[in-house]
Amino acid sequence: xxxxxxxxWIDYAxxxxxxxxxxxxxxxxxxYMKDANAFLEAGRSMPAWVAGLAFxxxxxxxxxxxxxxxxxxxxxxxxxHFYWVGAIxxxxxxxxxxxxxxxxxKARSVPEYLKLRFDEKTRGLNAILFAVMTILxxxxxxxxxxxxxxxxxxxxxxxxxxxxAAIVLGYTYLGGLSSAIYNEVLxxxxxxxxxxxxxxxxxxEVGGWDGLQESLAPIVTDKGLAADAFTSTWxxxxxAKANPLGVEWYGIFAGLGFVLSFGYWCTNFLIVQxxxxxxxxxxxxxxxxxxxxxxxxxxxLIIVPGIVALVLMxxxxxxxxxxxxxxxxxxxxLTIIMLLKHYLPAGVLGLGLTALLASxxxxxxxxxxxxxxxxxxxxxxxxxxxxxxxxEVDSKHYLKVGRLATIFGVLVSIAxxxxxxxxxxxxxxxxxxFSMINAPLFxxxxxxxxxxxxxxxxxxxxxxxxxxxxxLHHGLTAPEGATTLxxxxxxxxxxxxxxxxxxxxxxxxxxxxxSFSITIGLSLATKKNKTDEELVGxxxxxxxxxxxxxxxxxxxxxxxxxxxxxxxIVLTILFW
Amino acid sequence: MLDIRIPIGLLFSVLGVLVFVxxxxxxxxxxxxxxxxxxxxxIWSGVFMAVFGGGMLLWSKMSKKKK
Numbered sequence: 001x002x003x004x005x006x007x008x009w010i011d012y013a014x015x016x017x018x019x020x021x022x023x024x025x026x027x028x029x030x031x032y033m034k035d036a037n038a039f040l041e042a043g044r045s046m047p048a049w050v051a052g053l054a055f056x057x058x059x060x061x062x063x064x065x066x067x068x069x070x071x072x073x074x075x076x077x078x079x080x081h082f083y084w085v086g087a088i089x090x091x092x093x094x095x096x097x098x099x100x101x102x103x104x105x106k107a108r109s110v111p112e113y114l115k116l117r118f119d120e121k122t123r124g125l126n127a128i129l130f131a132v133m134t135i136l137x138x139x140x141x142x143x144x145x146x147x148x149x150x151x152x153x154x155x156x157x158x159x160x161x162x163x164x165a166a167i168v169l170g171y172t173y174l175g176g177l178s179s180a181i182y183n184e185v186l187x188x189x190x191x192x193x194x195x196x197x198x199x200x201x202x203x204x205e206v207g208g209w210d211g212l213q214e215s216l217a218p219i220v221t222d223k224g225l226a227a228d229a230f231t232s233t234w235x236x237x238x239x240a241k242a243n244p245l246g247v248e249w250y251g252i253f254a255g256l257g258f259v260l261s262f263g264y265w266c267t268n269f270l271i272v273q274x275x276x277x278x279x280x281x282x283x284x285x286x287x288x289x290x291x292x293x294x295x296x297x298x299x300x301l302i303i304v305p306g307i308v309a310l311v312l313m314x315x316x317x318x319x320x321x322x323x324x325x326x327x328x329x330x331x332x333x334l335t336i337i338m339l340l341k342h343y344l345p346a347g348v349l350g351l352g353l354t355a356l357l358a359s360x361x362x363x364x365x366x367x368x369x370x371x372x373x374x375x376x377x378x379x380x381x382x383x384x385x386x387x388x389x390x391x392e393v394d395s396k397h398y399l400k401v402g403r404l405a406t407i408f409g410v411l412v413s414i415a416x417x418x419x420x421x422x423x424x425x426x427x428x429x430x431x432x433x434f435s436m437i438n439a440p441l442f443x444x445x446x447x448x449x450x451x452x453x454x455x456x457x458x459x460x461x462x463x464x465x466x467x468x469x470x471x472l473h474h475g476l477t478a479p480e481g482a483t484t485l486x487x488x489x490x491x492x493x494x495x496x497x498x499x500x501x502x503x504x505x506x507x508x509x510x511x512x513x514x515s516f517s518i519t520i521g522l523s524l525a526t527k528k529n530k531t532d533e534e535l536v537g538x539x540x541x542x543x544x545x546x547x548x549x550x551x552x553x554x555x556x557x558x559x560x561x562x563x564x565x566x567x568x569i570v571l572t573i574l575f576w
Numbered sequence: 577m578l579d580i581r582i583p584i585g586l587l588f589s590v591l592g593v594l595v596f597v598x599x600x601x602x603x604x605x606x607x608x609x610x611x612x613x614x615x616x617x618x619i620w621s622g623v624f625m626a627v628f629g630g631g632m633l634l635w636s637k638m639s640k641k642k643k
Contacts, residue, residue: 017594025583029578182578185580186584201615345618348621
């Protein structure tokens with residue numbers, strides 16, 4: 001592979017214009033940031049479409065774009081399971097069943113919902129784990145992007161890391177959550193428009209979808225799979241060995257479709273925060289549904305080009321490779337940027353790189369704006385400086401703390417990025433561990449929302465036990481051919497999974513099931529710590545069915561949910 | 577507060593015009609467009625972005641009128 005390539009002035013000009021707009025939005029919003037509520041909760045003023053696009057944009061971070069394109073090359077269309085069976089059903093569930101309680105409870109964060117529904121210790125546990133996980137994720141994605149830019153564009157690692165962090169800090173410090181959300185909407189469009197030329201050119205080169213299937217056939221049969229294994233989604237999931245993912249349909253369904261994705265989309269404050277910032281209860285319910293519509297089509301934007309990349313790298317005449325220039329090994333993370341380089345001339349290339357930077361920024365700003373809220377309300381206000389009886393003074397004070405937390409969050413992210421460079425494995429390991437909280441958290445929140453008998457002690461122990469069981473499962477199992485203890489088996493290997501994906505799914509399933517049953521058992525054994533009156537607005541059976549569905553039938557959340565569901569079924573059948 | 581359609585509209589109008597003009601200026605550069613299968617992708621992207629940006633501005637204007 002040739003070394004780094006030079007950019008034209010126009011490519012830099014496009015990036016520069018984008019930076020000016022991103023910071024400009026923060027600058028304009030600065031004068032509205034008069035209190036903590038405006039800064040940390042966007043004053044609950046976002047229209048549904050704005051919150052909805054921000055909702056998926058914050059998830060469309062650099063790791064997602066790089067990872068999904070790489071997974072397209074590795075697993076083909078089976079990668080769409082992360083969207084069609086993974087994200088979408090969970091987003092519908094969140095919108096219809098959970099948002100009324102998150103939003104209606106007036107909680108300012110997911111940990112605060114836990115405090116209102118259960119007790120202080122459950123909130124504390126979740127808040128601390130979440131704060132650490134968020135900053136780690138932010139640092140790891142910063143590292144991943146900066147190293148990519150260095151390898152492919154020859155940009156200085158330190159410079160691109162510090163510069164992009166400074167821009168994110170700039171606009172989140174100035175305009176808080178509003179600025180993060182508005183910029184996420186802008187970034188969403190930049191990502192779609194900037195990456196679309198690759199989809200178009202890649203499909204054109206291989207002769208459309210039919211041509212793609214044809215050129216894939218010999219490559220896929222070489223791997224010992226059926227010729228259309230890379231362009232089907234469910235067809236070969238009867239047995240694990242027949243599909244590139246290495247997981248059977250029920251593993252995909254239970255692990256990815258249920259536990260992992262519900263754990264992520266329904267409890268991760270980073271995501272839920274966008275819907276909580278919506279302007280009304282109806283808008284809050286619509287937020288995930290509006291996000292779901294573009295979300296269903298994102299696979300065509302980032303997974304399909306990855307599949308084409310697989311064809312390109314198997315055709316020596318194309319001169320396409322994802323070999324890492326430093327290690328000499330195949331590095332799937334390079335797929336997206338090598339596609340940009342392969343297809344885009346100066347001009348649209350600048351746009352494509354801006355799209356990558358935008359995806360990075362939307363992910364990082366999401367992490368930082370969720371972190372500063374949890375830090376300020378759930379850690380600082382709960383344990384360090386409680387609210388006084390002067391709300392005016394408090395609000396000013398927490399605004400200042402929120403701002404400082406923003407700076408602190410960015411600085412720690414930068415530190416985490418350098419640590420990721422030095423101890424990559426350990427950081428990945430930590431991230432794996434901290435993400436194990438999602439599955440038990442979903443078990444506890446779902447029980448709390450839909451079963452009024454769930455008690456505070458049970459929730460706390462259920463959460464902790466689920467987390468520990470996930471750790472034990474990870475420590476006692478390993479994927480086949482694992483060479484480091486980071487992948488599992490650090491307590492001794494009891495069971496070997498064919499692929500890492502299967503291990504992840506089963507870790508989550510174990511964590512969820514144990515947390516669910518322990519919480520039920522202990523709830524029955526302990527006394528209720530909240531009266532029915534205290535649980536109004538927090539628990540399904542105790543909350544009067546308000547008219548969430550005002551307006552004409554066409555603009556109701558339930559109508560929107562049906563539309564999303566129908567499109568999803570059609571896509572699933574088309575790409576079966 | 578800020579109507580986000582305005583900065584989105586402005587950004588894409590500016591980028592659209594810029595990329596379109598650049599596409600026109602490099603019209604005869606076949607070597608440059610060999611990558612993009614001999615399609616002048618800058619012109620197409622430029623036009624699309626300008627139209628999209630204009631559409632956003634128009635949408636913002638129309639919803640203001642309603643109020």
